[in-house]
Amino acid sequence: MSDLLVTGGRVLRPDMTVERADVLVDQDAGTIEAVGDPGGGDDELDAEGGLIIPGLVNAHTHVAMTLLRGLADDKPLDAWLQEDIWPVEAELTPEDIRVGAELGLIEMIKSGTTALSDMYFEVEEIAEAVEQAGVRARLGYTAVTVGKDDEGARADLERSLEVARELDGAADGRIRTTFQPHSLTTVGEEYLREFVPRANEAGLATHLHANETPEEVAPIVEEHGVRPLAYAEDLGLLAGDTYVAHGVHVDDSEIDLLVETDTGVAHCPASNMKLASGMAPVQDMLEAGVTVGIGTDGAASNNDLDMFDEMRDAAMLGKLAASDASAVDAATVVEMATANGAELLGFDSGRIEVGANADLAVLDLESPHLTPAHDLVSHLAYAARGSDVRHTVADGQVLMRDREVTVFDEDSVRETAVDHADALVDRAT
Numbered sequence: 001m002s003d004l005l006v007t008g009g010r011v012l013r014p015d016m017t018v019e020r021a022d023v024l025v026d027q028d029a030g031t032i033e034a035v036g037d038p039g040g041g042d043d044e045l046d047a048e049g050g051l052i053i054p055g056l057v058n059a060h061t062h063v064a065m066t067l068l069r070g071l072a073d074d075k076p077l078d079a080w081l082q083e084d085i086w087p088v089e090a091e092l093t094p095e096d097i098r099v100g101a102e103l104g105l106i107e108m109i110k111s112g113t114t115a116l117s118d119m120y121f122e123v124e125e126i127a128e129a130v131e132q133a134g135v136r137a138r139l140g141y142t143a144v145t146v147g148k149d150d151e152g153a154r155a156d157l158e159r160s161l162e163v164a165r166e167l168d169g170a171a172d173g174r175i176r177t178t179f180q181p182h183s184l185t186t187v188g189e190e191y192l193r194e195f196v197p198r199a200n201e202a203g204l205a206t207h208l209h210a211n212e213t214p215e216e217v218a219p220i221v222e223e224h225g226v227r228p229l230a231y232a233e234d235l236g237l238l239a240g241d242t243y244v245a246h247g248v249h250v251d252d253s254e255i256d257l258l259v260e261t262d263t264g265v266a267h268c269p270a271s272n273m274k275l276a277s278g279m280a281p282v283q284d285m286l287e288a289g290v291t292v293g294i295g296t297d298g299a300a301s302n303n304d305l306d307m308f309d310e311m312r313d314a315a316m317l318g319k320l321a322a323s324d325a326s327a328v329d330a331a332t333v334v335e336m337a338t339a340n341g342a343e344l345l346g347f348d349s350g351r352i353e354v355g356a357n358a359d360l361a362v363l364d365l366e367s368p369h370l371t372p373a374h375d376l377v378s379h380l381a382y383a384a385r386g387s388d389v390r391h392t393v394a395d396g397q398v399l400m401r402d403r404e405v406t407v408f409d410e411d412s413v414r415e416t417a418v419d420h421a422d423a424l425v426d427r428a429t
C-alpha cells in the first residue's frame with residue numbers, strides 16, 4: 001500500500017471552516033485516509049504556507065475547444081456558432097481534438113481542477129487524454145440533428161447512446177458518461193421522442209444545453225406552447241439523472257420543475273456574459289433547492305478554463321442578477337465549484353473528508369494579492385487565481401507538483417497545439 005502525506009498546511013473542511021491539518025491519502029484506493037495529524041506517508045507534498053482545498057469541478061466545458069480560443073469573439077451565441085465556430089469545427093481532425101483536449105487538461109490541472117463534464121465529438125480521443133491526465137470526467141458525444149437528413153440525424157443520436165454505453169467506467173472508473181442531445185432547438189422533436197426514452201431505459205445520465213438565450217426560448221414557446229423545461233419534461237428529458245448547461249432564462253415554473261425532477265444546472269457565468277446571453281437567477285435557484293454547479297463552457301467563449309475566475313464571475317453576476325450584494329456569497333460559490341459540481345457529475349469528490357475521493361489542490365497563500373488573510377474562503381472566491389495552485393492531486397495521484405505537470409510534457413503539448421491550431425485555421429479559411 002502506498003500513502004501520500006500532504007503536510008504543513010491548512011485545510012478547507014466541508015463546513016467551510018479552515019483548520020491546521022495534514023491530509024493522508026491512500027494512493028491505491030485513491031481516497032482520503034485521514035485528516036489531522038496522522039503522520040506516515042511514503043511520499044510527501046509540502047503544503048507549508050498553503051491551503052488544501054477540494055479539487056475544483058468544471059461542470060460544463062468543451063475541453064478540446066482550446067484550439068479555437070480567441071478565434072471569434074464579441075458576437076452573440078447564434079452568430080458566433082454559425083458564422084465562426086461551426087465552420088471551423090467541421091474541419092477538426094481526431095488529432096486536433098486530442099491535442100486540444102490535452103492542452104485544456106493541462107490548463108485545468110494547473111488551475112486546480114480535478115473533474116470535468118465535457119460535451120464534444122471524437123470522444124475516444126478526449127477519453128484517452130483524460131485517462132493520461134489522471135482527472136475524472138463525465139464525457140459524451142453531442143448529437144445535433146438540424147441540417148442533417150433523417151439517416152444522419154439518427155446516426156448521430158445512436159452514436160451518442162453508443163458512446164455513453166461503451167465508455168462508461170473507463171480509466172478505472174474515472175470516466176463516466178452522459179447521453180447528449182446538444183439542445184432543445186438543435187435536436188428535432190421526433191428524434192427526442194424516440195431517443196430520450198431509450199437513454200432513460202439504459203439508465204444513462206443526460207447533459208444538454210438549455211435556456212441559454214432568449215432566441216432559444218422563444219421558438220420553443222411558439223411551437224409547443226410551453227416553456228423549454230416543461231417541453232423537456234414532457235419529452236422525458238428530466239426523468240433520469242439530468243443536468244442542463246446554462247439555465248439562464250428560466251422562470252419560476254421552470255425552477256419548480258428543476259426542483260421536482262431533481263435536475264441540476266451547470267452555471268457558466270463568463271460565457272453568459274461574453275456572449276451577452278443573460279444573467280441566470282442563481283440565487284433563486286439555490287434558494288429553491290436546485291443543485292447548481294459551475295462550468296467554464298469552452299475556451300472559445302470564456303476564454304480560459306480557470307475555475308477561480310469562474311467562481312468570482314459567478315459571485316459577481318449572481319449579485320447583479322439578484323440586485324443583492326449578499327446573494328451568491330463566497331462560501332456558496334466555493335461550494336458550487338466543489339461539492340455541488342461533484343454531486344452533478346456523480347463523483348464522491350468535492351470535499352476533504354475521510355473516505356472521499358482524494359481529489360485536491362494545494363493553494364499557495366504567500367502572495368501579495370492574497371495578503372492579508374482575514375478570510376480564506378473570501379480569498380478563494382474573490383482573490384485567488386489558478387496560477388496560485390502549487391500541487392494538484394486526483395484519485396490519489398500527483399498530477400502537478402510545485403507547478404510541474406507530471407502527466408504530460410507541457411512544452412511539447414503546447415508546441416503541437418500551436419501547429420494544429422494554425423493548420424486548422426488554414427484549412428477553414
Ligand SMILES: CSC[C@H]1O[C@@H](n2cnc3c(O)ncnc32)[C@H](O)[C@@H]1O
Pocket residue numbers: 062077081085086089119120121142143182209212271297298301
Ligand atoms: C458538438 S459538441 C458541442 C457543440 O456545442 C457548441 N457550443 C460551445 N459553446 C456553446 C454554447 O454556449 N451553447 C451552445 N453550443 C455551444 C460547440 O461549439 C460544439 O459544436
Ligand SMILES: [Zn+2]
Pocket residue numbers: 060061062209245297298
Ligand atoms: Zn457549452
